[in-house]
């Protein structure tokens with residue numbers, strides 16, 4: 001099999017970890033008879049500073065023919081964060097209908113959780129984040145901008161189509177994982193009496209089609225508390241765009257490091273490319289110094305391989321990452337080690353041989 005992959009390293013440490021992820025994908029391909037042809041797109045904040053936009057006007061047309069997009073990170077202190085996000089990440093997620101953002105949280109052997117009394121292997125859940133609407137819909141505006149009476153209005157958008165399909169995706173995932181078969185829906189419906197009451201109602205309706213999956217509904221504040229108190233109790237969680245984003249930084253922290261958290265922005269109908277990126281951002285404070293942990297990017301590549309149907313290659317990568325973490329000799333600073341970005345990738349490649 002042969003796959004065309006679009007690479008968007010983006011900004012900051014994205015430029016360092018994407019080449020490392022590529023090395024691992026190439027090796028996994030060699031070992032399993034899978035070919036990748038990569039094309040790199042130099043889009044992001046540098047491009048913005050030169051051209052006034054995060055990516056060219058025809059960017060989506062150019063990306064559409066690819067089987068997948070492998071993205072690093074966006075964000076640069078010289079460009080406002082809402083410009084980077086709305087100029088690159090969000091248009092891609094929306095245009096390619098990548099409505100299910102899948103973010104696993106695994107406490108790997110060889111790593112440490114800041115939570116007392118939790119053991120590796122105990123925490124293993126997935127957050128499904130609605131990825132095309134909700135609080136990220138960019139509906140709103142300003143009145144009297146800059147004046148003494150200025151007003152800013154931002155509306156969250158919850159459609160029947162968008163809400164139902166992501167909840168259904170999460171139920172299917174709970175079934176497919178074959179673990180606890182449990183789905184937790186996270187809202188704030190006591191305060192958000194329209195959109196999130198609607199979400200709760202759709203969740204209840206869809207749950208009738210999945211009598212074999214246990215359900216619970218939590219308010220986001222309680223969910224945050226439980227992610228610290230009893231993270232081992234979760235199997236699959238589903239939440240809105242904003243809540244999913246917040247919960248997954250917390251999930252990464254309780255499982256050891258943001259440097260280990262991958263994500264997949266999926267178009268489950270496969271009508272356009274899906275996009276694979278680490279949960280972390282561009283980390284300008286450590287960029288360019290070889291300190292970034294490449295494992296979140298590498299594990300995002302592993303999710304890409306699985307989505308492309310390359311299960312054997314995906315398992316090779318997963319097993320190699322687990323081995324490197326278990327051995328604990330070659331780790332970056334975030335995991336208590338002193339290895340460089342490239343040295344960690346070398347260790348993963350050595351375990352794949």
Ligand code: GGG
Pocket residue numbers: 071072073074075085089245277278279280281282
């Ligand atoms: N790894 C992609 C990246 O740069 N993420 C930074 C970020 O802030 N993302 C926000 C989001 O995913 O909603």
